[in-house]
Amino acid sequence: MTSLSLSRRTFLAGTAAVGLAGGLVPFQPRSALAAADPTRGGVLRYATLGLDTADPHRHTGSIAVQQIYAEALTSIGDDGAAAPFLAESFAVSPDGKTYTFTLREGVTFHNGDVMGADDVVANIIRVKDKVKGGWLASAMKLVETVTAQDARTVVIAMHEPYAPLVNLMSELWILSPKSPGWDDTITTPIGTGPFTFGTWQPKVKLTAPASPAYWRGGMPYLSAIEADLRDGADRQLALRAGEIDIASVPADIAKQLAKDPNLRVSQLKDAGWYFVAFNNRKPRPPFNDVRVRQALAYAIDKAAFINFASAGTGVVSNQMVGPGNLYFDDALFKADPHAKADLGKAKALLKEAGVDPSKETIEFVSWQESYPQVVVQMVRKLGFNVNHVALDDIGTQKRLGQYDWDMNCMSSGPRADIFLRYVRLMSDGPNPVLWGGIQDSAFDALVKKAVAETDLATRRQHYLDAWKMVMDNYYVVALGMDADQIVIRKGVEGYEPGFTWSPNRVDGGVAQTWLAGRS
């Protein structure tokens, strides 16, 4: 095994294939240390994303609730790097194929059982054998063996190097195999988190009481968390009235709330991205013509769009990541032909393609947000008729999955690894509907090459080549980046949003949060 100390850039790039050994991370609560005496007790009311399933292994998409009761071997820190969490250290062999995790001592599940290597192996095998699709599907396909070398050592041997594994392990939740429903769908997850699963009312709320035997000494300070799981609830008034303590809100609302002396606004440390995608799986004429897609891209004023969508806090981009990220390519950004809208070019392309836009209706699907309407109006200016259908999350996914639409405008949140952005564009990627279900074996091959590449610069290039393929074929058109806004009520101490949506992580989150003046 080789140990290297890596820069933040390298960490952000993904860790495994360069031969990394994760060091010990002391668990010292930042703000709590600063505060002389954190108040104990109180219920934190938290409202960001929903909770689709009680089975953590089956959850896909952005995950923002289950981390409070389920933890993983690694955790994505504030800098985007994977750090040891339930593992006290990890190491990767120089060939990038063998991953060794040394488990932390004294970690117990909520049922009192000590977490051992056998439990971790059982979880990995469950995800490998029982979970179809999902973030970890492609990783699990490459797992050759998973073994418990001793009570505290787990070794994963891969068929080939797999760079994102350590980052992805931050979302392979370690649960007690005694969790009810383990053999099929877990109904009551028994995790190791600072709070227990408690009472779940789907689409309404999750009440999670504190775990009295949490492995991080003295934590959590709160007596419980109440997660609001309602879709589309207006959180603005609830925040002002003191009925919610932490909530995600749209950027323009955050701007208004920032004026309230009882509230402060913060952001996730990684940015989400906005994009337009075409139906790539079953495109119908004339939207299967790349010139028509190009014309539609020329109709979009990216700067105006991102300024509206982010209330002035975002940046224009033509990639899945923004400036500052290792995988962002400045030259590619500067050469963006769609940096400015050009209706003249758009119309010329339509003419060349023999398309009369007034005779065409674009079936346009989106969530019930305002920002897709900006794109709709922009493409209408080309003369197209647009049938805009705006649905809730489940309705949108269902409609997109029918592939009977032409165009959409969506956004996607921060991810634990760059691969998790690319995997959604792969032919067998998890939940690919937002990106129009791309089926391109050449693209898949490039991403697979990137994943297996041990040299960071080469890996980056493979990813960029894959992205250029997406751009050239107009599968997806990236519009810009924006960090999600989190509003925190005065009196909530020790909480700052992290790199991803996770509310419980190695260097922050709800375990070390406390409520001043409330118990």
Add this chain to the structure above:
Amino acid sequence: MSLALPSEVGGAVRRGLSPRTVIAALVLAAIIALALAAPLITPFDPLDQDLLALNQPPGAEHWLGTDHMGRDVFSRLVMGARTTLVVGFGGALVAFILGAGLGLVALSFGRAAETAMFALIDLVRAMPDVLLALLLIVALGAGAQPVMIALGIAFAPFFAYVARATFHREAVKDYVTAARLFGGGRLHVLRLHIAPNLVGGLITQAAILLPRCVVTESVLSFLGLGSSPDQPTWGRMVADASHYIETSPHAILAPVLAIVALTLSLSMIGDAVRRRLDPLRAADEAAL
């Protein structure tokens, strides 16, 4: 056969329209006129966004200001009146046809058909209007037509009940018995003898239900279940502007006041129609 009305009722009927009914009729006429003339009088395309002029207060350029997407509120209000009126009135019409039509046909085919049909109608009526309309829209899909159909199905039972009550009242009268004795078939008697006597009650019911249809359409649009999200409807305008109520109250005030004005005027006119077409009931109310 004639029916002598009490003298005070006859007076009420003979009296002209009350001032409030006249005002209501003028308000309704103004809204309909604005809706009809909308393309001619809107200063901006209601879909046009000025992303540099979001939530602008009322002024010389934008009479009622702009909304959160920089769209002209006046233009959207006037164009939105079309959708609200068409869907509201359309929903009431569908309810009329379904409720009265199916109810009467079932009634004319005897006790078994009546029991079966009204069991179904009771089932529909057991669901709250908005919830039923929501479920129907899920099944039918979003858009103006599905909303109209959903409103029609949700409100059809009201017409069916009125049709049944009036039918049973009329069916035992001598002129119906006479028509049957002369060999009139069920549908013949229904069409030529009973139906004309049902019209008053049904029109009264329509006048009462119209404002409810308008409000329900606005609620459905508010919930995002109406037509395309950028198409102006009053309910959607309220929903869109509700997030900015503190900083830009003008954007929500305009559609709210419009909904109030329309529903109030429809209610007052409905009341007047009811008094005119159902003088006995009006007299009872006057006596109270």
